[in-house]
Amino acid sequence: MKDIEEVDTSCNAVFSDPPGDELTPLQYFRTMCSDDIIQKLVDQCNLYCTQKTSASLDTNVREIEKYIRINTLAGVVKMLSYRIYWAEATIFSPIADPMPRNRFDKLRNYLHVNDNTKMKQREDPDYDKLFRERPFVEKIKQGFSIIEPEEYHSVDELIMPFKGHSSLKHYVKSKPQKWGINVFARAGDSEIVYDFEIYRGKGTVHNDTGLGISGDIVIRLVEGLPKYKNFKVFTDNRFTSYNLISALKNAFWLLELLDPQDCNLKADSELKKQA
Structure with missing residues (x-):
């Protein structure tokens, strides 16, 4: 129970004015997750599937974008299991309509970011626990760094x-x-x-x-x-x-x-x- 003390709110730093046009959520997301990240996922998914099954996954940029969209939406509309989104009694059209469940399963199984054959052994001084995710993590960091x-x-x-x-x-x-x-x-x-x-x-x-x-x-x-x-x-x-x-x-x-x-x-x- 005392009078509020005066707070010094002065700021001598010089910062840019806010942007004139506000970005949409999708535009903001694409500044973080750029086209080259999506293309990297496409290339590595097809490569990994070929290494495991001797056949390419035959995915493309458009399909990987759908896959990311489905996972993002599933984080908002949560269910006990991802298969429930496609179940007849509980079907959720925004997720089920863009992609069949079996195709989503296949993308989920072969989603990859880096070539496993180039991974160093644990005994190597340059061994990286994040090798499989490293290209994606570094690209995301670059996206963060462009924000003033x-x-x-x-x-x-x-x-x-x-x-x-x-x-x-x-x-x-x-x-x-x-x-x-x-x-x-x-x-x-x-x-x-x-x-x-x-x-x-x-x-x-x-x-x-x-x-x-x-x-x-x-x-x-x-x-x-x-x-x-x-x-x-x-x-x-x-x-x-x-x-x-x-x-x-x-x-x-x-x-x-x-x-x-x-x-x-x-x-x-x-x-x-x-x-």
């Missing part, structure tokens, strides 16, 4: 829900979604993700700065920020250390490091009541 960053950023970890079989799957007791793939991300105040790294143990970050995995992740994710603008980056106590702050001050002379004591945050007990 805003003023406020946060580096944190998140869990991508996943219950399948993968060495990348982790169980994190403290997270709302406990089973999944651990991802470190840099996001803006608008909740847009600008950059990310999938945690894969040793080799998650190639450049060892001597700050430990947490410090290396922060350095890696903020290095994509242009140095001529004044950005404010937030991290929690898991990532923050004196050595990290020193490294950031040396590398990013316009980066403003915010002391948590300067932030008017609600107490944990109050936040739990709102959850």
Whole structure:
């Protein structure tokens, strides 16, 4: 019960004006998932099917686009099993009409991103746990990087829900979604993700700065920020250390490091009541 203190809202950073024409959801998606990504999926699906069955899958760009559309829509209209969308009693036309279920099954079985024959062995120093997904992940990152960053950023970890079989799957007791793939991300105040790294143990970050995995992740994710603008980056106590702050001050002379004591945050007990 006290008067609201005056908050300094001044900003000396120079950012571009908002775009004149607002992108449609499809246009925005295609900036992230470009034509070359779709073509890569087409080529690798046909190659993988040929390697496994000695016959091409004979898919094309149009069919892969339909496949992505079906999976996106299934994430909105959820059912217990994907086969229910085609079942006679529960048929869902927006998904069932564009593609027969058997064809969807076949695409699902042979969906591939990279050539398995070029994958290095585990004993190789250049072995990459994300080899099968690497071209897709890197292209998505490139799509994220073309978005002009805003003023406020946060580096944190998140869990991508996943219950399948993968060495990348982790169980994190403290997270709302406990089973999944651990991802470190840099996001803006608008909740847009600008950059990310999938945690894969040793080799998650190639450049060892001597700050430990947490410090290396922060350095890696903020290095994509242009140095001529004044950005404010937030991290929690898991990532923050004196050595990290020193490294950031040396590398990013316009980066403003915010002391948590300067932030008017609600107490944990109050936040739990709102959850």
